[in-house]
Amino acid sequence: MSPRITLLLVAVLLVTSVADSTAQDFDDRSATARVMTVLSVTATQDLNFGKIFGGVPKVMGNDDDDSSAVFSITGEASAGISVQLTLPEYLSLADGSANMTIVFNNSCCSIDTIGTATPSTVVGGFVDIDPRTSPSGVIVGSGGAANLFLGGKVLPSANQKAGAYSGDIVLSVSYNGT
Amino acid sequence: MIRKRELFKLTALIVLAAVTSGVAQTVTGISDLEFGDIFPGVPNTVSKRASSAAEFTVTGTAGAEVTLDFLLPTYVYTTGANMPVLFSATDCAIDSSLVPDQSSPSADNLNPYETITYRLGAGGLSVWLGGRVIPGLVQKSGNYTATIRLTVTYTGN
Numbered sequence A: 001m002s003p004r005i006t007l008l009l010v011a012v013l014l015v016t017s018v019a020d021s022t023a024q025d026f027d028d029r030s031a032t033a034r035v036m037t038v039l040s041v042t043a044t045q046d047l048n049f050g051k052i053f054g055g056v057p058k059v060m061g062n063d064d065d066d067s068s069a070v071f072s073i074t075g076e077a078s079a080g081i082s083v084q085l086t087l088p089e090y091l092s093l094a095d096g097s098a099n100m101t102i103v104f105n106n107s108c109c110s111i112d113t114i115g116t117a118t119p120s121t122v123v124g125g126f127v128d129i130d131p132r133t134s135p136s137g138v139i140v141g142s143g144g145a146a147n148l149f150l151g152g153k154v155l156p157s158a159n160q161k162a163g164a165y166s167g168d169i170v171l172s173v174s175y176n177g178t
Numbered sequence B: 001m002i003r004k005r006e007l008f009k010l011t012a013l014i015v016l017a018a019v020t021s022g023v024a025q026t027v028t029g030i031s032d033l034e035f036g037d038i039f040p041g042v043p044n045t046v047s048k049r050a051s052s053a054a055e056f057t058v059t060g061t062a063g064a065e066v067t068l069d070f071l072l073p074t075y076v077y078t079t080g081a082n083m084p085v086l087f088s089a090t091d092c093a094i095d096s097s098l099v100p101d102q103s104s105p106s107a108d109n110l111n112p113y114e115t116i117t118y119r120l121g122a123g124g125l126s127v128w129l130g131g132r133v134i135p136g137l138v139q140k141s142g143n144y145t146a147t148i149r150l151t152v153t154y155t156g157n
Helices: A003-021 B004-021
Strands: A024-035 A040-045 A058-060 A069-074 A081-086 A090-093 A099-103 A109-112 A126-129 A145-150 A152-155 A170-175 B026-031 B033-038 B044-046 B054-059 B065-071 B075-078 B081-086 B092-095 B107-110 B116-119 B125-129 B131-133 B142-154
Touching: A024 B054, A024 B075, A024 B081, A024 B131, A040 A170, A081 A145, B026 B142, B033 B044, B033 B131, B054 B142, B065 B125, B081 B142, B092 B116, B107 B116
Parallel strands: A024 B026, A024 B033
Antiparallel strands: A024 B142, A040 A069, A058 A152, A069 A145, A081 A170, A090 A099, A099 A152, A109 A126, A109 A145, B026 B054, B044 B131, B054 B125, B065 B116, B065 B142, B075 B081, B075 B142, B081 B131, B092 B107, B092 B125
16 A cells, blocks of 8 residues: 555544544533422411300300410411311210210401411401311411411200310411412 | 545545534533422423523534434432422424524424434524423422533434
């Protein structure tokens, strides 16, 4: 093989090599997200009817600072949330030997979306609403807190068995993405 | 038998072909895939049509065929926590038009997990990618991130 041919072949190999080295490229970008504060709810006060007499119904309002049920919610300030209450139909003795009817009317719930109110001082948010509905527009207050207050009514029978009755009231909260 | 002069010509053609095919393909990341503010327990999807979709551009010789390969994350991360990020089989779109149109791309609903083969247009290629994050109910708050890599390879076709 002549030197000229050899040189040309070398040139071909070099150019091919250069072509290969530039035939691929990559670049990176990122997937990013900012996760907001975890939503939490705490039952801070029970709905307490106190002493009940057989055959005498008793109502507890949602505005009693000492006896209304209080749920405290914390989360991302001003974020929209959904609230859902699961309410009992009866209160029961611990041993299950007796039940007592409990009812909730359509105005026994209030939601404080300011986050600083007590049951007796709710002015912002939702006042005297049906606890079975999940109103739209509920938000965590600008301070990162909200509260839900609940009243109710117990209907003891005339011969209601004596004892301490209880039932679970469950509040579920979730972000709705607004 | 090939004579010397013809061999020189042939060699010159090979060299020219190699030089022509050696035009570099360049990929540039233009924008991140931004999920924005995410609430724990609330999944969020970014469409490949959205301004918050990831965008890459590819430049090179018009008409040249290239392959596109994504290296996609399974999670986005923050200190001490991660969060699943998913890509569907239709989350990618590309457009080889001179004026790329994200709202009506020339190739749509492409699977970013598979190799995508396409020809560069006069303006190269624009590539968009959407995705979805799945935060847990008690997902730790913070800024999450992960790398999306796009590799472009010239096929020689």
